[in-house]
Amino acid sequence: MGERAEPVGPAPSNGPVDAGGAQAAAPGRSSGAPVRVMLLAFTHRLPERVRNYVLNLLAEGVEVDLAILGTDAWSEHEPEQWAEVSRHPRLRVHSLDGAEHRHPVRRVERLLVYKLPGGAVAGTKRLTGRGQRSGDGGQPEEGQQRIADAIHNRVFMPFYRLGRPRLLARMFHKRLAGVDFTDVDRVVAADVYAVTFGWQLARRYPHLVATMQLDLNLHESHRSAG
Amino acid sequence: MKVRRAPMRPRVLYLSFYFPPSRASGVYRARATANHLAAKGWDVTACAAPLDFLYGVIGSVDEELTATIDPRITVERPSLNQFAWNKDLRQYGRFRGSMPLLAQKLYSLSQRKGFPENYASWGLNAVARGLKLHARNRFDVVLATGNPFASFGAAWLFSRITGVPYIVDYRDSWTLDLFTDSPAFPDGHPAWQWEKRVLGGAATSVFVNEALRGWHAERYPRVADRMMVVPNGWDADLLTSSPGDRPTDRTRPLSFDYLGTMTSKQPVEELTEAWTRARRHPDLADAELNIHGHLGFFRNAHHDLRQRLGLPPEEGDDPAGYEGKDLGIRYRGPVSKTEVARVYEESDVLVFLAGGGRYVTSGKIFEYMATGRPIVSVHAPGIAAKDVLSGYPLWFNADSLDVDAVAHTMVQAGKAARDLTPEQRAVARRHADGFTRDGLLAPLEARMRSLVKRPLAEPGSED
Numbered sequence: 001m002g003e004r005a006e007p008v009g010p011a012p013s014n015g016p017v018d019a020g021g022a023q024a025a026a027p028g029r030s031s032g033a034p035v036r037v038m039l040l041a042f043t044h045r046l047p048e049r050v051r052n053y054v055l056n057l058l059a060e061g062v063e064v065d066l067a068i069l070g071t072d073a074w075s076e077h078e079p080e081q082w083a084e085v086s087r088h089p090r091l092r093v094h095s096l097d098g099a100e101h102r103h104p105v106r107r108v109e110r111l112l113v114y115k116l117p118g119g120a121v122a123g124t125k126r127l128t129g130r131g132q133r134s135g136d137g138g139q140p141e142e143g144q145q146r147i148a149d150a151i152h153n154r155v156f157m158p159f160y161r162l163g164r165p166r167l168l169a170r171m172f173h174k175r176l177a178g179v180d181f182t183d184v185d186r187v188v189a190a191d192v193y194a195v196t197f198g199w200q201l202a203r204r205y206p207h208l209v210a211t212m213q214l215d216l217n218l219h220e221s222h223r224s225a226g
Numbered sequence: 227m228k229v230r231r232a233p234m235r236p237r238v239l240y241l242s243f244y245f246p247p248s249r250a251s252g253v254y255r256a257r258a259t260a261n262h263l264a265a266k267g268w269d270v271t272a273c274a275a276p277l278d279f280l281y282g283v284i285g286s287v288d289e290e291l292t293a294t295i296d297p298r299i300t301v302e303r304p305s306l307n308q309f310a311w312n313k314d315l316r317q318y319g320r321f322r323g324s325m326p327l328l329a330q331k332l333y334s335l336s337q338r339k340g341f342p343e344n345y346a347s348w349g350l351n352a353v354a355r356g357l358k359l360h361a362r363n364r365f366d367v368v369l370a371t372g373n374p375f376a377s378f379g380a381a382w383l384f385s386r387i388t389g390v391p392y393i394v395d396y397r398d399s400w401t402l403d404l405f406t407d408s409p410a411f412p413d414g415h416p417a418w419q420w421e422k423r424v425l426g427g428a429a430t431s432v433f434v435n436e437a438l439r440g441w442h443a444e445r446y447p448r449v450a451d452r453m454m455v456v457p458n459g460w461d462a463d464l465l466t467s468s469p470g471d472r473p474t475d476r477t478r479p480l481s482f483d484y485l486g487t488m489t490s491k492q493p494v495e496e497l498t499e500a501w502t503r504a505r506r507h508p509d510l511a512d513a514e515l516n517i518h519g520h521l522g523f524f525r526n527a528h529h530d531l532r533q534r535l536g537l538p539p540e541e542g543d544d545p546a547g548y549e550g551k552d553l554g555i556r557y558r559g560p561v562s563k564t565e566v567a568r569v570y571e572e573s574d575v576l577v578f579l580a581g582g583g584r585y586v587t588s589g590k591i592f593e594y595m596a597t598g599r600p601i602v603s604v605h606a607p608g609i610a611a612k613d614v615l616s617g618y619p620l621w622f623n624a625d626s627l628d629v630d631a632v633a634h635t636m637v638q639a640g641k642a643a644r645d646l647t648p649e650q651r652a653v654a655r656r657h658a659d660g661f662t663r664d665g666l667l668a669p670l671e672a673r674m675r676s677l678v679k680r681p682l683a684e685p686g687s688e689d
Binding site for chain 1: 313314315316318322323324325326327328330529
């Protein structure tokens with residue numbers, strides 16, 4: 001399955017949206033355009049504070065671009081809320097749709113830690129004929145699974161997590177290649193894994209406000225900054 | 227020819243992170259302590275928070291307060307690593323920007339292995355700055371006030387290196403959560419080890435009330451004999467006019483006033499509800515409750531508090547939850563410490579709103595008493611402030627957070643304000659005279675002087 005290409009909501013207009021939203025700071029945008037925020041949330045489950053932040057921004061009249069690992073990060077945990085918010089005309093979702101899981105690093109790890117040893121154990125079992133005897137309880141597979149889990153959790157993941165912000169930054173650069181960041185006013189990294197991408201965007205686009213703070217009242221602050 | 231040298235002034239290194247222009251609630255004690263010591267002939271060097279932190283991160287300053295600092299005091303501002311507060315991605319360096327998780331882990335490790343507080347780097351830099359100054363001109367005593375408690379760690383380290391005795395002033399509690407009356411850290415947390423170490427090495431430890439001293443004495447019995455209480459007090463130099471002398475105008479609506487920073491830890495809902503009910507009484511029908519001060523310590527905290535107070539939403543606020551009723555509550559905004567006398571002068575009843583319980587005194591209450599106005603309490607029962615207020619004749623205390631009971635005391639306080647005589651005010655203010663800051667700081671100054679090991683000039687003498 002490829003990455004999601006289309007936004008969930010329809011493309012927003014640049015005109016005033018409602019009484020509350022009518023200001024902008026990004027270059028090349030009309031002064032009446034609503035503030036546009038790119039929210040980066042790279043955890044597998046969106047915390048309540050992030051979900052509430054999105055809802056509050058939308059209520060303020062802000063245009064929100066939500067960059068997430070997959071829509072299930074919200075829909076699985078709060079399906080009703082997601083059903084409602086995903087239809088919001090000022091929300092665009094940019095999802096990797098599980099592409100991280102399919103990254104070569106993860107594939108190689110699964111191959112080396114799970115598949116090859118698992119295959120070897122299954123092959124050995126077949127050759128020795130133990131698997132056909134009843135009552136052996138499948139112990140070699142269970143043991144191999146435990147060892148593989150231990151290697152995954154205690155060896156692979158600690159190192160993988162350290163490099164994950166860079167890896168995700170690379171993936172989201174591709175995923176968001178079509179986004180015109182000159183139209184974006186603010187980038188918000190909602191967690192530590194999103195910092196690298198947000199930091200890189202800040203370096204590339206000097207006009208962007210790039211922060212980890214989940215600030216509200218953005219029309220006011222962007223108006224005074226502008 | 228033999229040159230006769232002037233008698234030596236005792237020299238103190240005062241580690242006080244929050245110092246003017248900060249407007250943190252504890253800054254008044256630090257300001258008064260430094261001024262008191264300078265007035266008593268001490269050569270005071272204060273190590274305080276860097277200005278970029280006060281202006282850029284906390285955003286809570288009162289510049290007029292700086293002018294009230296004795297000009298003889300030298301203020302140093304060691305730097306602070308702002309890792310924990312810096313949310314601006316643009317300011318991140320290459321390492322933090324490209325390896326944020328590793329940077330965070332290394333920072334956490336430094337907290338675990340070094341000093342368990344985000345202000346640890348300031349403490350370390352304060353020690354470095356102190357050593358440099360000490361090499362030029364020796365300090366006699368180190369006085370550290372917390373929070374933050376990195377100042378305590380710095381005092382301990384400075385003393386280990388130089389042998390200079392130190393005193394720690396618990397302006398706030400470190401390991402006791404004042405809002406839940408329970409330990410602030412789990413067993414085994416490095417804060418416990420540090421507190422034991424700091425108290426073990428301190429010449430004296432100072433607490434703001436007997437309840438806090440008792441709690442620490444119970445935990446650290448070996449150093450209990452070196453503990454003393456120095457309550458907060460009111461600053462005579464900041465309350466220069468004579469509040470309370472204005473004749474009561476029975477025709478104008480009563481003004482109830484709260485002064486100070488309002489925080490989410492205070493019983494704001496109870497205050498609002500009790501006030502709403504009290505206003506149903508004819509005497510208070512047109513009364514106003516004025517909130518003077520900041521809403522929350524940090525930027526952007528005021529939206530939530532405005533909502534909890536039933537105040538109309540500001541531009542950009544979420545209007546949901548606002549019922550549109552005028553409850554007679556007015557937010558008057560921050561007041562400089564140098565302007566509070568005017569606010570007191572215009573007030574009829576002062577509202578003592580406090581979070582927490584039996585270990586909380588609140589510095590504000592001393593100032594309230596000095597005005598000779600009726601004070602109405604809105605806080606949990608059994609608060610430590612009771613020890614101070616119990617002799618005050620115009621104290622109206624429901625001793626409960628039951629909104630009907632609080633509303634009733636509000637009505638009583640309003641009536642008392644209407645009928646107040648100059649004699650009653652004078653009696654009330656006499657009670658407060660026992661709590662001037664200078665008077666309360668005298669034993670601490672004497673204790674510090676006793677730690678100085680060289681011949682000194684007489685107290686209060688000038689160069």
